[in-house]
Amino acid sequence: MVCSRNFDVNAVDVTSSLNQLNENLAQLEKEAELEIASAQDPKSIEKLRVAFLGKKGRLSLILGGMGNLPSKERPLIGQRANLIKNKLQQLLSDRLNDLKAELLQDLLLKETIDVTAPSIGSFAGNRHPLIKTTEDIVDLFCGLGYSVAEGPEVENDHYNFSALNIPQDHPARDMQDTFYLDGDLLLRTHTSPVQIRHLEQNHPPVRIVAPGRVYRRDSVDATHSPVFHQVELLAIDQGLDFSHLRGTVMAFLKAFFGDLPVRFRASYFPFTEPSAEVDVKWRGRWLEVMGCGMVDPAVLEGLGLDPDVWSGFAAGLGVERFCMVRHGIDDIRRLYTSDLRFLEQF
Ligand code: DAH
Numbered sequence: 490m491v492c493s494r495n496f497d498v499n500a501v502d503v504t505s506s507l508n509q510l511n512e513n514l515a516q517l518e519k520e521a522e523l524e525i526a527s528a529q530d531p532k533s534i535e536k537l538r539v540a541f542l543g544k545k546g547r548l549s550l551i552l553g554g555m556g557n558l559p560s561k562e563r564p565l566i567g568q569r570a571n572l573i574k575n576k577l578q579q580l581l582s583d584r585l586n587d588l589k590a591e592l593l594q595d596l597l598l599k600e601t602i603d604v605t606a607p608s609i610g611s612f613a614g615n616r617h618p619l620i621k622t623t624e625d626i627v628d629l630f631c632g633l634g635y636s637v638a639e640g641p642e643v644e645n646d647h648y649n650f651s652a653l654n655i656p657q658d659h660p661a662r663d664m665q666d667t668f669y670l671d672g673d674l675l676l677r678t679h680t681s682p683v684q685i686r687h688l689e690q691n692h693p694p695v696r697i698v699a700p701g702r703v704y705r706r707d708s709v710d711a712t713h714s715p716v717f718h719q720v721e722l723l724a725i726d727q728g729l730d731f732s733h734l735r736g737t738v739m740a741f742l743k744a745f746f747g748d749l750p751v752r753f754r755a756s757y758f759p760f761t762e763p764s765a766e767v768d769v770k771w772r773g774r775w776l777e778v779m780g781c782g783m784v785d786p787a788v789l790e791g792l793g794l795d796p797d798v799w800s801g802f803a804a805g806l807g808v809e810r811f812c813m814v815r816h817g818i819d820d821i822r823r824l825y826t827s828d829l830r831f832l833e834q835f
Pocket of ligand 1: 678679680681721722758760761779780781782802803804805806
């Protein structure tokens, strides 16, 4: 009997392998979509790419079955495989980007700095007590109308001594043991030379306060140091007398120390006449804190100023003393040792 339908065994085979291929592709597409969507990190994305689209991946395996297809069908399957491949590549790269963005977001959240949070502690530096004391002293005089002047630490004999009425061989030179440098240079033993330098450049009336470092050949002990700090005061005008000096010094000491008892003691300095030393009573003892006096007419004459017209007063004080009395520091060496446990208290 002849079969009415033209039944081609090969045709059945082809159809079934075509169907199988299409089914496999559809299956692959569905699975890949699901797995890509549920991948949780970039590494899994890479694994999925290899598993589905890699050289030995599932897509290649499926396409390996194309050999059974007649050449007419192959391009169709090839096309479909390509579409799936492109789609999966896109899905993989989209998911990878999403995952990376999520990771970045997590990282940013973790590293967020709360700028409003209270700080853990302040490590700001501190001003040295000697600097603070100097500034306070200078400020008080600025409040009385004085302005700041400065001079060099390397001086010469003229400014440090001669112009201050301390000629060569004058015994007063022994009062201040000097560090001599080459020629007639030396390290200034006091801030008084600033008086001369300032009056050379400025015609009276003048009122200056001159802070600075000074040097003497002293050995170090609880009250001495070869380097220390002074503040110099100078006021030149017409009609200034000792009462102005006293009033200025008293006002300053009261502002700085409060109500400590003060006394003036007659003394001697070559550049002032009359001269005085000023003591404050501290811990039951009188402590000398400054020297002062009316500027000696010889000093004024040396500067070409007529002592019958101009008069004035000067003073010099040791910053270390003021600092030690104010803070109850018993040893000057503490001020120079840079011990933070000490310095952080100020
Ligand atoms: N220059 C003096 C010293 O270092 C201190 C001094 C005393 C300064 C009297 C003065 C003054 O201006 O009038 O020992």
